Amino acid sequence: MKLWKKLTLMLASAIGLSVLTTGVAQADTHTDFINRLSQPVLKVSRQNHLYGSVMMAQAALESNWGTSQLSLDANNYFGVKGSYDGHSVTMSTAEANPGGSMYNTLAQFKSYPTAQDSLNDYAKVLRGGTSWNPFLYEGAWRENASSYMTATNIVAENYATDKNYANKLNKIIAAYDLHDRFDRTTANSTDADTSTRITPGVDYASYDGTATVKPGTIKFYNGVPTSADKTKLIRTKQLANKKVKVLTRGIVTKDQTIWYQVKSGSVTGWIQITDILGLKNN
Template structure:
């Protein structure tokens, strides 16, 4: 009799524990989902802005920031606004933290390294975009396959990023899974074709290295060539002769360098007029 009572109590206790564990698991899942959604909401506007300015896939930028910073919970992202694990210093600012490295045989070991400290989320994203658009000192075109003008899909872009940015063989798959799970392609890539995109007034030309530029300049006097996009020998973008901008101070929002001849162009804006002019047609160029 006593054995039956004990068995019944044990079953009831087991059931209570199972339910408790199940509820705890669901709660943990909800907390994780809420944390991920909050991260995406926090990062969406700066990601949209920076990805548009640099003609990159916003979905890839968001997924990589989430993966590298553990959805904004890493100490590096909290203390330094560093969402991509970038080493070095930013405007002379850095932080020393422990990191895992691989030796020549592939074995992992912990060591201390300096990482960049950024003043804001946007600064971190912009520096990341600069890396993707400008590559490295030994190969400025290392990531050109991830540029929107070269990558036909975000998956083509993640493949290039994974090959050159990380040693994890599953890196591209992890990025693609994040993008698919949170519909980042619809949220951040398709929306760049709307009227809110600052670059819809220009054409993206293959073979041009684009980068954002926040500055001002004065247009030279006389009649100049004003282009809808950066012209190249193989892509003669429509141009217009104009005198309406002569001697006017304009806002400079982007730079384009033609890789074949290294000619330099700037996207300028004055009122509702936006277009591209060659560096020889502007004076007093300066950053803000």
């Protein structure tokens, strides 16, 4: 074999091996990222009735699989601007001017103590929307979106200017079987029960405690009622004087009224703090 042919074959083999090695390394990096965020994503998506597959895919896309400087320095996996508990980092970012041309500028981005704080803040945005539209992302909630693809369309429409954003998220979900891993496992979970609504404009916190319902007829809701969200009301005497388990606290941010999610037997719902006695945190 002539020397040039040998050199050509050797070069081709080297390039092929390099491409293969790069592909394997990339796949390993992506798998490591998914494994590292797996438990926080499952927990946050269950608590907020969101598609975990979409949450994981968007974290991967926005942080370049956890390699972006923002995710490394500030645990910010979604490119969220502003400050978190007074903490932020200043970084260069590309912005579009009114004419559509891109330019670089400095901006403040939220700095989170942990990855889960970033996920919780992201879920709060999807659940609470914006100050001008608290229902901006309601089409992506599990109780409203029939599939993760419906959710990615809603997220893409309101979160990014990239017209191919939903397709990019769907490709990541399909390539790494994120739907099977993060959605199906919560479909029948009590943590993902959608019989109780999560209402925009309400600040939620988990609560492990007990209380006794007041005597008489009380107002019992399937979600925290606000002026913007008319949840289902049940007037009931069945819970009168009963000891109930307290699962969650919800504070309506507009008027600071306090509600508690309680459970008695198979019945779960929300009552106002004024309708319970002897509230005790376990």
